[in-house]
Amino acid sequence: MMVQQAPAPPPGPVVVADVGQYRRQVQRDARHELVDLAAFVPGLHLDIRYATANNLTGKVIYPEAAAFLRRPVAEDLRRAERELNQLGYGLKIYDAYRPYTATRRLYEALPDQTYAAPPTRGSRHNRGCAVDVGLVDLKTGRDVALPTDFDAMTPAAHSDYQQLPAAAIRHRALLHRVLARHGFVNYPAEWWHFDHRGWEQFPLLDLPFAALRP
Numbered sequence: 632m633m634v635q636q637a638p639a640p641p642p643g644p645v646v647v648a649d650v651g652q653y654r655r656q657v658q659r660d661a662r663h664e665l666v667d668l669a670a671f672v673p674g675l676h677l678d679i680r681y682a683t684a685n686n687l688t689g690k691v692i693y694p695e696a697a698a699f700l701r702r703p704v705a706e707d708l709r710r711a712e713r714e715l716n717q718l719g720y721g722l723k724i725y726d727a728y729r730p731y732t733a734t735r736r737l738y739e740a741l742p743d744q745t746y747a748a749p750p751t752r753g754s755r756h757n758r759g760c761a762v763d764v765g766l767v768d769l770k771t772g773r774d775v776a777l778p779t780d781f782d783a784m785t786p787a788a789h790s791d792y793q794q795l796p797a798a799a800i801r802h803r804a805l806l807h808r809v810l811a812r813h814g815f816v817n818y819p820a821e822w823w824h825f826d827h828r829g830w831e832q833f834p835l836l837d838l839p840f841a842a843l844r845p
């Protein structure tokens with residue numbers, strides 16, 4: 632009887648999972664550093680949903696409510712925050728850098744490529760180059776009207792959806808305009824998701840937040 636050999640699984644993406652390798656990369660090129668947004672952008676509002684069960688999977692995806700981005704991405708986000716502050720608004724961060732393991736966990740909970748990046752290519756969040764954001768009113772500290780809640784899987788989440796209250800359209804347009812001016816490109820299926828230009832230069836990472844602190 633012939634024994635059929637199972638085909639080898641396709642090679643996975645290159646993922647940096649060694650903190651020493653990450654630190655050497657940062658020493659060679661400071662742009663690779665993942666910057667802690669809570670310290671880097673004073674006053675920034677954080678609502679890190681994947682550190683809670685309050686997200687579309689209903690599960691805790693990573694254990695700590697922290698937000699990190701690569702240095703040039705964090706710098707552009709800080710510029711966008713300052714510009715919004717002048718207009719009476721502030722950014723609210725739902726998710727920033729996400730370890731590759733968390734993307735695998737998300738995809739297992741929700742295998743839909745429109746809303747969750749497949750592990751075969753990883754997410755730009757895994758590169759520290761994508762951010763999910765909303766807007767708050769600085770006077771009240773409360774969320775402003777936007778098309779949907781973060782991570783809503785509905786047509787209303789699409790960035791060109793128009794059947795919305797005027798205030799939601801106005802705030803979405805403001806968010807998109809200011810972020811675009813600072814190098815961020817919106818993902819059309821999710822009004823809240825932005826990739827930073829140049830994301831291709833940064834590898835996928837699988838390091839826990841704790842490993843990123845000096």
Ligand SMILES: [Zn+2]
Pocket residue numbers: 726756761762763823824825
């Ligand atoms: Zn996102």
